[in-house]
Amino acid sequence: MSRVVVVGLGYVGLPLAVRAAQAGHRVFGLDLDPAKIEALQAGRTYVEDVTSGELQDVLARGRLDVSTEPAPNMLHFDVGVIVVPTPLRNGEPDLSCVEAAGRTLGRFLRRGGTVVLESTTYPGTTEGLLSEVLEEESGLSAGRDFHLGFSPERIDPGNRVHTLVNTPKLVSATTAAGLTAVEAFYDTVVEQTVPVSNPRTAEITKLFENIQANTNIALINEMAELCRLLDIDVWEVVEASMTKGHSMARWTPGPGVGGHCLPIDPMYLAWLAREELGRPFRFAELAQQVNEERPVLVAERAVELVRSSGGDRVLVLGTAYKPNVGDVRESPAIGVVRELQRRALDVTVVDPHVDRWSLTPVLSLEEMIPSLPNFDLVVLVTDHDDFDYEKVVSEARLVLDCRNAAPASSNVVRL
């Protein structure tokens, strides 16, 4: 049993904190957001990958404590994990949260302790900025007095097959002894750890994974637009290509990418390449550009369709960035809605997973079906399992399907 501190209890940090508590550690979770801490203390989850029951269980067993403030029970942590946001500010990496979290942990760091960064970032962050702030705050030396490592999170929120526990976890540290400590901790939390030579390798591997996904999505999105202009069904192309059986991966077109990993993280490496090497990372930048164009393209198609029907009322199905989650960060739906509004269309949305949405009026799932005939166009942006696609198609006047989720029908147009 170790005393573990998790700094940042979001989509990544909360599942880790609960899992570490289930694995028998004594966990202290810290988050600056009072609303999150209030919900957790009341036993209410706010991420798909942790149930309220699981949370209540570890709280009741005294395995997990959460707070907005560093507390006395943080004083002697064995392992401190940083899982805070790594956003962009004016297109450049903003590591202020990592720095602040490092300062918090640094104040409580003692000899023999271990600090691990999980936030996605450019290579060099752990051994550079994080090491410096920890040393400054603690007066200790990284690698000599405490262990320091990087272990990227590969969580796919809402994915029931590939979970935190069964997805192999990369582990790294600045020294061999550090690697042993980092590996020993994660071996208690996940089924398999995969050591790599150093934090920079682990940091860039995580970015490579995200960039590969973003680039493949951009490629199929570009293909989709070419196919549309050539009057070829891109979905048939996707399925036909998969019959090859090797060397092909199934990526599908859509309204764009969202969440933290794809639209933001690749820019960390693109920025570093320009800043430190004076050269562009062409694939990362091009993929970004192609995927960013998609929501505008969806809106353009929607405008064409709705105007040809003589109306102006649009219902957007799904605002989350991907199916069956409630996360709207960087969601393509935001770009679609803003673009539709800019073109003076009257937009309403429905998303049973999303709690906070202020851009438009919102319909509940129950209100949706009877309201469908009132809209001139339904734009299916996120293919949640909760939507009854048969009913949507039978009740709606016209559907623009960005995900190939609706059954074929004369009133369904695919993006």
Ligand SMILES: NC(=O)c1ccc[n+]([C@@H]2O[C@H](COP(=O)([O-])OP(=O)(O)OC[C@H]3O[C@@H](n4cnc5c(N)ncnc54)[C@H](O)[C@@H]3O)[C@@H](O)[C@H]2O)c1
């Ligand atoms: N969401 C994903 O699917 C995913 C997957 C893999 C990796 N990541 C990476 O993990 C990191 C965290 O992402 P997330 O989705 O969990 O973010 P999130 O916004 O859901 O959660 C981060 C939490 O950190 C808190 N926080 C910020 N600064 C803090 C501080 N100084 N002290 C305490 N708490 C602080 C915020 O209040 C927030 O609750 C990012 O670098 C992201 O790129 C995310």
